[in-house]
Amino acid sequence: METKAEAVASLPLMSHSSSSAESSSKHVSPMELGIDNFGCKHYRRRCKIRAPCCDEVFDCRHCHNDAKNSEEINVNDRHDIPRHEINKVICSLCDTEQDVQQYCINCGVCMGKYFCGTCKFFDDDVSKNQYHCDDCGICRTGGKDNFFHCKKCGCCYSKLMEDGHRCVERAMHHNCPVCFEYLFETLRDITVLPCGHTIHLECVKEMEKHHRYSCPVCSKSICDMSSLWKKLDQVIASTPMPESYRNKMVWILCNDCGVNSQVQFHVVAHKCLSCNSYNTRQIQGNPNNTSSCSSRVTEMVR
Template sequence: MYQNDINIDQKHRHDIPRHQVKQVICSLCGTEQEVQQNCINCGVCMGKYFCGTCKLFDDDISKQQYHCSGCGICRTGGSENFFHCYKCGCCYSTLLKNSHPCVEGAMHHDCPVCFEYLFESRNDVTVMPCGHTIHKSCLNEMREHFQYSCPLCLKSVCDMSKVWEKFDIEIAATPMPEQYQNKMVWILCNDCGKTSHVQFHFVAQKCPNCKSYNTRQT
């Protein structure tokens, strides 16, 4: 197999059993040999970055490639900037090392917005407060469209306390018609998971446990 066959054009998404590659042919001198970084005959470097496990060659080392034994694949961004969470089964930014909530197999599913498989994605992935993962760009797009809850579990994706304060003011300024003043409903809070029996209001129902308005009637 030729070096250029290994450095495949990702646009066409050809699947090559990379780990099964045993031999490569030097494109400069034509020598067939075991997979390695430098040609045994002419000495040419076949790739400035080389991973003997993934059989991966790449000349663009600005990507800061590194092999993660936990993931079993090569990733970009520099090993010093990431750590592997064995419960989540993926690499996360070191900024999340002591703060992310673990969800088993967190990245082994599609992005809930664009549906790209997150584990193999080359785009930045982030962790929401609920522990579910999403492309950072997709999360930003959600916020631009005023969507502030996880598409998977509906928990808030950011601190909504200021928004809830505005709900308090709006509800206080909007008295209910007399026939609804004693109406009670059961609600489920998407943020804390508690069910409560609360007074109905047209604007929203507040969770008495965590003070969130991210609720729905049950």
């Protein structure tokens, strides 16, 4: 078993021209000892964890989940680590296995500048402004003073949204509607759409590259589409329908405001008479007829 002095001596130190600098380098505080020399692609930290589910050692829970859910693993054996059940960590400096705590019982090193005993979470990069949310039950980043927890949505939002956000029950307790990653515990940036549904920010950008501007969950427009609606007005005005279709009327449902309208049929798009949106779908027959719910649907022009 390495002693604290041996663990310090084994760390790579920068060369110094003066003996006084060399002397000071040997008296690094436990909070700084070995910092930035250990960790993984997910976190900088000075410890590893022993997974309670499979009794194997990993750098962090994400490393475990990546390894245990890979294509090489039998589908029946794939699993995520139960993060709150982690009870053993291994110091990266002296390899001492011990109960979960911030400072190593053997060499005294701080295993993570940010430490949460509830989540069994360590991280040396405190620039993320981590904090633990009791209502979420997990640690978040961005600073506690900058966020509030919405009880109905079941997640933390920026305080900039506190007065005007649209509540959707358990808004982040589901998979991203584009990539299907579980949003509540994702490490990637999340955005809240005007309709209140949540999605990865990069997934929204990918949608926009393919000219998709409606929520994948409820089909409401995700941004101001008024300029496009004006262009569609011009296209429709310059594209008259053949004589046989000029008196054809159809019922439409607006995805944005939810109002049913009876409008003149056009092959390009149909405009909502209530909000002027072209984000509409054609419904068969009279909307007052309950059978219209199972009718054929024509999606909006995007």
